[in-house]
Amino acid sequence: MELTIKSAAEDMLAGLQLDEASVLVKRREDKEGSDFEAYLVEIKTTDAPLLIGKHGDNLEAFQHILRLVASKKAEELNRRITLVVDVDGYRKKKEEEAIELAKRRAEQVRTSGNPVKLPPMSGFMRRLVHLELVKPEWDDLTTESTGNFGYRAVVIKKK
Numbered sequence: 001m002e003l004t005i006k007s008a009a010e011d012m013l014a015g016l017q018l019d020e021a022s023v024l025v026k027r028r029e030d031k032e033g034s035d036f037e038a039y040l041v042e043i044k045t046t047d048a049p050l051l052i053g054k055h056g057d058n059l060e061a062f063q064h065i066l067r068l069v070a071s072k073k074a075e076e077l078n079r080r081i082t083l084v085v086d087v088d089g090y091r092k093k094k095e096e097e098a099i100e101l102a103k104r105r106a107e108q109v110r111t112s113g114n115p116v117k118l119p120p121m122s123g124f125m126r127r128l129v130h131l132e133l134v135k136p137e138w139d140d141l142t143t144e145s146t147g148n149f150g151y152r153a154v155v156i157k158k159k
Helices: 002-015 048-052 054-076 090-112 123-132
Strands: 021-028 037-045 081-087 141-146 153-158
Touching (some): 002 021, 002 037, 002 054, 002 081, 037 048, 048 054, 048 081, 054 090, 081 090, 090 123, 090 141, 123 153
Parallel strands (some): 037 081
Antiparallel strands (some): 021 037
């Protein structure tokens, strides 16, 4: 499956005329009970800002299309996959920033006792925040997603 994903990503990059790009596909460890195969697609390119786009919009679109193409191929093999695309470490950096922001705001909630709403973020990023703040060291806090499509945010509050 790695070769199929890599080939599809390279074809898409060539179509975008980003031929100075390298693609590495890694299978990620399965979560217990998951029937999906998870993959990380790392792209290195001199045109990273173009591929990432404003606020990562192009990256999200690229990932969505690649996921559709790869899922179609996986279906033919009776497999189910999910994947995450990172360009020059952009997504990893954004994930780390979101978690750090959540930790700072969680401490603020502990100090003030008042709920704090984080900025709107993607479902993937909200999930990371929720997963971080259910760890035992945050057992006095709770999180919930609020807002409408495209503007959903995490609210952190005391239990």
